[in-house]
Amino acid sequence: MGLETEFPSEFQTPAAPPTVYVDEKEQPWDVKQGGELKVPESFVWPDAMQPKVAFNEYVDVPLIDLAPCHTGDEIGIQKVVKEVDAACREWGAFQVINHGIPDDVVLRAREAMKRVFHLPPEIKLKAQRDYIKNYNGFGAGSMLCPSKQWSEAFQFLMTDEAAPAVIDDYGERLFGDDKEFFCNAIKEYLIGNDKVRLLIWDLVIKGLKVKNDSFFKKYLSGSVNKGFRSNYYPPCPDPSKVVGLVVHTDSTLGLVQLGDVGGYQLMKDGVWMSVNPRKGENTLCINIGDYIEVMSNNQYKSVIHRVVTNTEEERISIDCVAQPPWDFPLSTCPELIDEDHPQIYKPIIGKEYQAVKLEGHVCRPQKFFTVAGDAHLELRHAAGNVFSSTSDPSVVAARA
Ligand SMILES: O=C(O)CCC(=O)C(=O)O
Numbered sequence: 447m448g449l450e451t452e453f454p455s456e457f458q459t460p461a462a463p464p465t466v467y468v469d470e471k472e473q474p475w476d477v478k479q480g481g482e483l484k485v486p487e488s489f490v491w492p493d494a495m496q497p498k499v500a501f502n503e504y505v506d507v508p509l510i511d512l513a514p515c516h517t518g519d520e521i522g523i524q525k526v527v528k529e530v531d532a533a534c535r536e537w538g539a540f541q542v543i544n545h546g547i548p549d550d551v552v553l554r555a556r557e558a559m560k561r562v563f564h565l566p567p568e569i570k571l572k573a574q575r576d577y578i579k580n581y582n583g584f585g586a587g588s589m590l591c592p593s594k595q596w597s598e599a600f601q602f603l604m605t606d607e608a609a610p611a612v613i614d615d616y617g618e619r620l621f622g623d624d625k626e627f628f629c630n631a632i633k634e635y636l637i638g639n640d641k642v643r644l645l646i647w648d649l650v651i652k653g654l655k656v657k658n659d660s661f662f663k664k665y666l667s668g669s670v671n672k673g674f675r676s677n678y679y680p681p682c683p684d685p686s687k688v689v690g691l692v693v694h695t696d697s698t699l700g701l702v703q704l705g706d707v708g709g710y711q712l713m714k715d716g717v718w719m720s721v722n723p724r725k726g727e728n729t730l731c732i733n734i735g736d737y738i739e740v741m742s743n744n745q746y747k748s749v750i751h752r753v754v755t756n757t758e759e760e761r762i763s764i765d766c767v768a769q770p771p772w773d774f775p776l777s778t779c780p781e782l783i784d785e786d787h788p789q790i791y792k793p794i795i796g797k798e799y800q801a802v803k804l805e806g807h808v809c810r811p812q813k814f815f816t817v818a819g820d821a822h823l824e825l826r827h828a829a830g831n832v833f834s835s836t837s838d839p840s841v842v843a844a845r846a
């Protein structure tokens with residue numbers, strides 16, 4: 447079945463799709479060497495890029511209670527706006543409770559994804575990622591990273607109108623006649639996420655004190671593409687040598703359900719920190735993303751993050767995003783540019799921006815569109831991300 451949301455034709459010839467583990471007979475995490483589970487050599491990352499902070503050396507990122515936004519308590523809402531504003535400026539990420547997605551909806555979505563990731567490779571192959579058309583389906587952790595990550599992911603990007611058919615199609619391929627649980631769980635979860643996204647978006651506009659909010663509102667109007675992405679990180683015999691998900695920033699506002707197991711790490715002031723997933727508390731982790739960083743003239747930060755693994759427990763996360771059509775002109779809100787706050791970013795079309803990311807510049811590709819040229823390149827290196835292109839020697843070494 448054709449999916450409505452396809453990449454523009456410029457994207458349809460990616461240089462080389464990364465390895466898709468699901469097409470191998472055995473998954474790397476199940477391969478025994480001499481009777482013991484070991485990390486295959488091809489998964490070992492260069493020293494400088496190996497994670498040094500453990501999955502459970504937790505820090506608390508700002509935790510914001512959204513309850514007042516549901517009761518309409520004006521004083522409470524003002525407090526939430528201030529908290530969100532401070533978190534976006536300092537961290538680029540925060541966790542929320544009382545976001546409005548009921549516990550049982552979250553649990554069903556998580557259970558559905560657990561069933562998906564536990565399917566045998568030959569079934570997953572039926573939903574293999576389509577690297578030519580739209581990057582939807584099953585595949586290696588990050589499609590932006592040519593090195594092997596200790597994870598796999600299932601994702602799709604689609605318009606609201608296309609969503610039910612896309613989900614039914616994947617349900618059929620993965621579960622046949624038993625697809626109902628999966629389909630209902632994912633559809634319900636997406637509806638819940640839409641409401642939270644609009645709420646956060648509103649708080650962002652209030653926090654930035656923008657008088658004419660149409661600049662921001664345009665972003666989420668019209669034929670918006672919704673993205674669903676679930677990541678699976680199996681236990682790893684040696685987490686110090688591998689990367690679960692490569693260092694990156696999210697393009698757009700991301701609502702990440704971190705699950706109960708640590709592993710999500712963000713970088714703040716040049717230091718990696720493991721975010722406490724707050725087991726059992728029904729939180730969402732909000733990543734501000736690059737687009738809002740650009741729209742806000744760098745007042746709100748797009749958080750640099752990655753995922754590390756552990757030896758004991760598998761980890762599943764679910765990340766939902768929304769983005770305007772590919773020809774959306776990404777630019778800075780005119781109200782947020784003045785003498786004291788000169789424009790940081792050149793305007794760019796959404797698809798050009800994505801093309802830069804897909805080329806392998808996986809983390810804050812600012813060098814391509816800051817007014818000041820290369821000024822922000824340092825950041826990528828500070829994040830330990832030395833991928834500047836797929837011909838980068840360290841990448842080639844890591845792939846060999
Ligand atoms: O697995 C996680 O916790 C985060 C996943 C993530 O960063 C992503 O899907 O962009």
Ligand SMILES: [Fe+2]
Binds near residue numbers: 694700751
């Ligand atoms: Fe991310």
